[in-house]
Amino acid sequence: MIGVFDSGYGGLTVLKGFLEKLPDYDYLYLGDSARAPYGNKSLKVIYDYTRQAVDFLFSRGAVLIILACNTASAKALRRIQQEWLPDHYPDRRVLGVVIPLAEAAADVSRWGRIGVIGTRATVESRVFDQELHKLNPKLKVIEKACPLLVPLVEEGWVRKPETRSILKKYVLPLKSAAIDTLILGCTHYPFLKNDIARIMGKNCRVLDAPAIVAGKLADYLVRHPEIESRLSRKQARSFSTTDDPERFRTFGEDFLGRRIGEVLTVDLKE
Numbered sequence: 001m002i003g004v005f006d007s008g009y010g011g012l013t014v015l016k017g018f019l020e021k022l023p024d025y026d027y028l029y030l031g032d033s034a035r036a037p038y039g040n041k042s043l044k045v046i047y048d049y050t051r052q053a054v055d056f057l058f059s060r061g062a063v064l065i066i067l068a069c070n071t072a073s074a075k076a077l078r079r080i081q082q083e084w085l086p087d088h089y090p091d092r093r094v095l096g097v098v099i100p101l102a103e104a105a106a107d108v109s110r111w112g113r114i115g116v117i118g119t120r121a122t123v124e125s126r127v128f129d130q131e132l133h134k135l136n137p138k139l140k141v142i143e144k145a146c147p148l149l150v151p152l153v154e155e156g157w158v159r160k161p162e163t164r165s166i167l168k169k170y171v172l173p174l175k176s177a178a179i180d181t182l183i184l185g186c187t188h189y190p191f192l193k194n195d196i197a198r199i200m201g202k203n204c205r206v207l208d209a210p211a212i213v214a215g216k217l218a219d220y221l222v223r224h225p226e227i228e229s230r231l232s233r234k235q236a237r238s239f240s241t242t243d244d245p246e247r248f249r250t251f252g253e254d255f256l257g258r259r260i261g262e263v264l265t266v267d268l269k270e
């Protein structure tokens, strides 16, 4: 089974990409909505919460976990990979979304000017900047924290004029900086992709994050048969949340366009 973790609902954008590209595998999604958002929390809190989520997903049989949450990928992934897995789950893997997105951006950028938008924690971590510069030290990377976008998406304000004007405030400076590629470094931003692309205009490519992450996962599975061969393939999809399961179900069914059945409520702790 593949575990997919997010701080809340937003990671369903990433799961949807997986279901389209790799439908045969079994997936268990966990959203820590009771403690979301992660985007303004400290390094220690994000690490502790993410590690608890990883323990939960492994306890349910995941062999591979994808941190769909950019904030968790930026702030907790490396430490989990370097310190937690070797001692506790040496034969299982946790992957994130930052490297796949950075690789895709470095590949498609025409003039080497890449913009990144994300939560405050993600942008302050400078992880996208570091990964992009590892791929190509000559890239110019311009990052912008957009802390108001997650609450607006969660409120269902995606089509409101207020949201469009806040979006403009956030992304027009990136347009003025003449970026040619924009990374949506947050699970929630694909909901706003069309508006962002419209504001950025035709000289900037806004990356389709869920499709990219799904494509990179497919590549990873080809390169790692020792992991792939242990993943169950019954097309099972299970959902769990730390908050109200009915609310999760309503949002999830609406977004995925399919019934998702019973949503398990879990209590994450040490």
Ligand code: DGL
Residues within 6 Å of the ligand: 006, 007, 008, 010, 011, 036, 037, 038, 039, 040, 068, 069, 070, 071, 072, 118, 119, 122, 150, 185, 186, 187, 188
């Ligand atoms: N999932 C988070 C991310 O992708 C956004 C929501 C939050 O701040 O928890 O960064």
